Amino acid sequence: MTGAPKISVRGLKKSFGPKVVLDGLDLDVGVGESVVVIGGSGTGKSVMVKCIIGLMEPDAGSIKIDGQEVTGLKRSEREKLMRKFGMLFQGAALFDSLRVWQNVAFGLIQGHGVGKEEARAIAIKTLGAVGLGPEVAELWPAELSGGMQKRVGLARAIAAKPEVIVFDEPTTGLDPIMGDVINDLIIKCVRDLGATAISITHDMASAHKIADRIAMIYKGKIIWQGPANTIDKSGNEYVEQFIHGRAEGPIKMEVRAL
Amino acid sequence: MAFLARVGRVVLAFFSAAGRLTIFTLTALSHCFRPPIYVNLILRQFVDIGYYSLPVVGLTAIFIGMVLALQLHTGFNRITGGESAIAQVVVLGMTRELGPVIAGLMVAGRIGAAIAAEVGTMRVTDQIDALSTLSTNPYKYLVVPRLLAGIVALPVLVLVADNIGVFGGFLVATYKFGFNPAAYLQNTADFLRSSDVISGLVKSAVFGFLISLMGCYTGYHSKGGAQGVGAATTYAVVSASVLILMFDYILSALLFSS
Numbered sequence: 001m002t003g004a005p006k007i008s009v010r011g012l013k014k015s016f017g018p019k020v021v022l023d024g025l026d027l028d029v030g031v032g033e034s035v036v037v038i039g040g041s042g043t044g045k046s047v048m049v050k051c052i053i054g055l056m057e058p059d060a061g062s063i064k065i066d067g068q069e070v071t072g073l074k075r076s077e078r079e080k081l082m083r084k085f086g087m088l089f090q091g092a093a094l095f096d097s098l099r100v101w102q103n104v105a106f107g108l109i110q111g112h113g114v115g116k117e118e119a120r121a122i123a124i125k126t127l128g129a130v131g132l133g134p135e136v137a138e139l140w141p142a143e144l145s146g147g148m149q150k151r152v153g154l155a156r157a158i159a160a161k162p163e164v165i166v167f168d169e170p171t172t173g174l175d176p177i178m179g180d181v182i183n184d185l186i187i188k189c190v191r192d193l194g195a196t197a198i199s200i201t202h203d204m205a206s207a208h209k210i211a212d213r214i215a216m217i218y219k220g221k222i223i224w225q226g227p228a229n230t231i232d233k234s235g236n237e238y239v240e241q242f243i244h245g246r247a248e249g250p251i252k253m254e255v256r257a258l
Numbered sequence: 259m260a261f262l263a264r265v266g267r268v269v270l271a272f273f274s275a276a277g278r279l280t281i282f283t284l285t286a287l288s289h290c291f292r293p294p295i296y297v298n299l300i301l302r303q304f305v306d307i308g309y310y311s312l313p314v315v316g317l318t319a320i321f322i323g324m325v326l327a328l329q330l331h332t333g334f335n336r337i338t339g340g341e342s343a344i345a346q347v348v349v350l351g352m353t354r355e356l357g358p359v360i361a362g363l364m365v366a367g368r369i370g371a372a373i374a375a376e377v378g379t380m381r382v383t384d385q386i387d388a389l390s391t392l393s394t395n396p397y398k399y400l401v402v403p404r405l406l407a408g409i410v411a412l413p414v415l416v417l418v419a420d421n422i423g424v425f426g427g428f429l430v431a432t433y434k435f436g437f438n439p440a441a442y443l444q445n446t447a448d449f450l451r452s453s454d455v456i457s458g459l460v461k462s463a464v465f466g467f468l469i470s471l472m473g474c475y476t477g478y479h480s481k482g483g484a485q486g487v488g489a490a491t492t493y494a495v496v497s498a499s500v501l502i503l504m505f506d507y508i509l510s511a512l513l514f515s516s
Contacts, residue, residue: 055387082390112393
């Protein structure tokens with residue numbers, strides 16, 4: 001990473017009662033860089049992302065976007081800041097009560113003040129960019145398969161041409177072929193927009209494919225980070241155990257006897 | 259000590275819940291007066307709450323009016339000349355008390371549950387978080403339209419319920435007990451004051467607010483998937499029903515204290 005980071009996280013802490021989820025996490029993401037954060041379930045990946053995009057307020061620490069401190073922002077300022085962001089949720093999080101094109105156009109109409117007809121045209125064009133025809137635009141989210149919902153979610157995330165795109169478990173719940181299709185679309189969309197991307201996943205095939213840099217989170221801290229092509233030779237026993245999916249190693253699952 | 263600790267936890271949980279509800283209410287109310295106001299969403303909610311509740315409220319009102327006349331006739335038989343007061347008591351009972359309370363309870367069951375289930379499902383499927391990432395304030399988009407529509411729709415429903423309830427009493431009095439129709443209507447019109455109707459409308463506006471508020475509040479804070487949404491739905495209906503009966507007494511005491 002060269003130059004000032006697009007996103008800079010320092011000493012991020014977040015607890016829920018006695019449970020410490022983030023414990024002084026540091027992470028930088030460069031402009032136009034694609035960083036994938038890997039880690040097991042419950043290690044703090046989702047909480048980290050929610051703090052960065054303002055869905056959760058951290059207990060302590062600093063989050064800077066384009067050099068601007070964003071922790072403690074007022075809601076109105078946060079809404080303005082969110083125009084820089086697009087997010088693909090794990091379950092797509094499409095609005096059930098709106099048709100597909102209305103979902104994709106939602107951010108354009110509500111966040112950017114684009115007229116309805118223009119937004120609809122952009123939505124149909126964006127659906128085309130993720131491999132969905134105009135006939136899908138009039139369907140309801142419940143009429144789509146899981147893979148199609150993810151693609152519509154991706155279209156919604158990129159429709160307003162955001163500067164930063166966040167991907168939360170983009171391939172979870174999809175078959176391997178559809179997972180790879182989504183990975184290709186993520187690479188294409190991020191490249192076409194020149195956007196900065198943060199993804200969280202525990203799908204190593206996806207991480208290898210979409211990442212410029214991979215960081216591993218464990219017990220609320222980044223314990224290793226480096227270029228995606230060096231992860232197989234990380235020399236870190238935690239990373240080794242995770243990427244090879246071994247039950248034996250320093251990461252212990254708390255299992256009690258029956 | 260264990261008993262005291264349990265009592266302490268219950269008291270703390272009560273004040274914590276009361277505090278959360280107060281903050282939620284004040285935040286929602288503050289957004290009612292700040293743009294953007296989603297007029298289309300308010301109209302859609304008005305149709306959902308008002309128009310689609312007409313059959314159930316109308317049916318309930320006609321039977322309440324009919325049974326009221328029936329009970330009064332059998333009860334007033336014990337008083338010499340008491341039967342002549344049936345028209346007056348039916349109209350007074352419907353406009354001041356039964357119209358608002360019965361419509362409120364029926365709408366609490368129908369709409370309170372629907373709001374809690376819809377908002378709760380949006381919460382557990384990340385749709386509310388998705389709204390925030392698309393620069394849209396969930397209070398303005400989800401809560402304010404339902405609150406405003408509830409405040410306006412309930413009085414309209416109660417006006418309809420008042421008329422249908424009085425008509426129900428009229429049917430029983432004239433066809434079952436042989437009252438003179440013209441005299442019954444004349445008695446009703448002569449006895450009714452505008453303050454009777456207005457007090458019922460004021461009550462119903464408050465009930466509409468409470469129903470929408472509890473539906474939105476419980477849905478907004480639901481967690482844990484389908485079970486959480488189910489619990490939110492139950493809590494919305496029960497709490498709205500109890501609050502309606504509580505505020506019915508408080509408002510009656512305030513409006514009719516002189």
